[in-house]
Amino acid sequence: MTKTVGLLVMAYGTPYKKSDIEPYYTDIRRGRKPSQAELDDLTQRYEAIGGLSPLAGTTERQGEALVNALNESGLYKDTEFKLYIGLKHIHPFIEDTVIQMHKDGITEAITVVLAPHYSKFSIGSYNKRAKEKADEFGITLHHVNSYFEQPKFIDYWSMRINEVLENIPVDEHDDTMLVVSAHSLPERMILESNDPYPEQISKTARLIAEHIPLKHISVGWQSAGNTGTPWLAPDVQDLTRELHGILGSKHFIYTPLGFVAEHLEVLYDNDYECKVVCDEVGAMYHRPPMPDTHPLFIGAIVDEISNIY
Known part of the structure; x- marks a missing residue:
C-alpha cells in the first residue's frame, strides 16, 4: 500500500x-x-x-x-x-x-x-x-x-563561478574579487541569540573557495531593511567601493547564494545597484545565474x- x-x-x-x-x-x-x-x-x-x-x-x-x-x-x-x-x-x-x-x-x-x-x-x-x-x-x-553544506549545492556555485572565470582573462584573475552575499538581518537579533546564520554564510564561502582558482573572496550582506537600527554589514555596495579602493579589483563576481532564484533582491539589488557601483569605480560586473531548478x-x-x- x-x-x-x-x-x-x-x-x-x-x-x-x-x-x-x-x-x-x-x-x-x-x-x-x-x-x-x-x-x-x-x-x-x-x-x-x-x-x-x-x-x-x-x-x-x-x-x-x-x-x-x-x-x-x-x-x-x-x-x-x-x-x-x-x-x-x-x-x-x-x-x-x-x-x-x-x-x-x-x-x-x-x-x-x-x-x-x-x-x-x-x-x-x-x-x-x-x-x-x-x-x-x-x-x-x-x-x-x-x-548549504550539501556537496551538490557547493558544486553548483563552484561550477557557475568557474564558468564566469572562463570569460575573464587568466592574467586578470588576481584582479578579480568574488563577493559572496546573503540577505542581511538585524544585527542585534543575530548577535544576542548567537544565531548560526553569519557563520553558515562564511562557511559556504570557504567551501566554495576549495573549488575555484581565486584568492580574493569576501563576504557581504544585501537587501537590508530600513528599520533605523543596524543590520549585518558590510553592505555589498559599500564593500565593493572599499575593496576596489584597497585592491583596485578589475572584476567583481557577485554570488548572492543566500537566495535560490532570480527575483527582486537579485535582479535589482545586484544587477542594478551593484552594477552602478562597479561602473562608478571602473570595474566589470559579473553574476552567475541563480540555481532555480x-x-x-x-x-x-x-x-x-x-x-x-
Missing part, C-alpha cells in the same frame, strides 16, 4: 499583480500600511526589473522539480510525495496550506524552505508557523533546516531530505 507524505515547500512569496504590492508590503510590515513614498519606491523597483518579480513562477517550478525528484529517486519505496506550497507574505499562506494538507488527509509531511542557510529569524520562523498549525491537526512535520540544486535538497527522513 502506498503512503502519501506531504512535501511542504515554503518561500517568501511575491506579488502576482500590481494591485498585490500594497497588501504584500503591508504583510511584510506586520500589518502596518506603507507610506505612499515607500509604496512608490517598491513599485518603481519592480518596474525596473520588468514590472513584477518572476519569483512566483519559479517557486512553483522548484517545488514541482523537487517533488518529482523525490518520487523518482528510488529512495522511498511505497511512499508518494505530494507537493504543497506555502508562502510567508502572500497567498497561499503557510497556515492555509497546512489546512489544505489536513483536508487532503495528510498526516505526515516534510518541510523545506527555499533558503539554504538557517536562522531562527528566517527558516526558523517558517517552521514555527507550519508547526503551530500542523499541531492543531496532529500532522507530523520533519523539517529541513539547511542545505538546476539538477544540482534540486539534488542537494533531496540529499538533505534523505538525511532527515
Whole structure:
C-alpha cells in the first residue's frame, strides 16, 4: 500500500499583480500600511526589473522539480510525495496550506524552505508557523533546516563561478574579487541569540573557495531593511567601493547564494545597484545565474531530505 507524505515547500512569496504590492508590503510590515513614498519606491523597483518579480513562477517550478525528484529517486519505496506550497507574505499562506494538507488527509509531511542557510529569524520562523498549525491537526512535520553544506549545492556555485572565470582573462584573475552575499538581518537579533546564520554564510564561502582558482573572496550582506537600527554589514555596495579602493579589483563576481532564484533582491539589488557601483569605480560586473531548478540544486535538497527522513 502506498503512503502519501506531504512535501511542504515554503518561500517568501511575491506579488502576482500590481494591485498585490500594497497588501504584500503591508504583510511584510506586520500589518502596518506603507507610506505612499515607500509604496512608490517598491513599485518603481519592480518596474525596473520588468514590472513584477518572476519569483512566483519559479517557486512553483522548484517545488514541482523537487517533488518529482523525490518520487523518482528510488529512495522511498511505497511512499508518494505530494507537493504543497506555502508562502510567508502572500497567498497561499503557510497556515492555509497546512489546512489544505489536513483536508487532503495528510498526516505526515516534510518541510523545506527555499533558503539554504538557517536562522531562527528566517527558516526558523517558517517552521514555527507550519508547526503551530500542523499541531492543531496532529500532522507530523520533519523539517529541513539547511542545505548549504550539501556537496551538490557547493558544486553548483563552484561550477557557475568557474564558468564566469572562463570569460575573464587568466592574467586578470588576481584582479578579480568574488563577493559572496546573503540577505542581511538585524544585527542585534543575530548577535544576542548567537544565531548560526553569519557563520553558515562564511562557511559556504570557504567551501566554495576549495573549488575555484581565486584568492580574493569576501563576504557581504544585501537587501537590508530600513528599520533605523543596524543590520549585518558590510553592505555589498559599500564593500565593493572599499575593496576596489584597497585592491583596485578589475572584476567583481557577485554570488548572492543566500537566495535560490532570480527575483527582486537579485535582479535589482545586484544587477542594478551593484552594477552602478562597479561602473562608478571602473570595474566589470559579473553574476552567475541563480540555481532555480538546476539538477544540482534540486539534488542537494533531496540529499538533505534523505538525511532527515
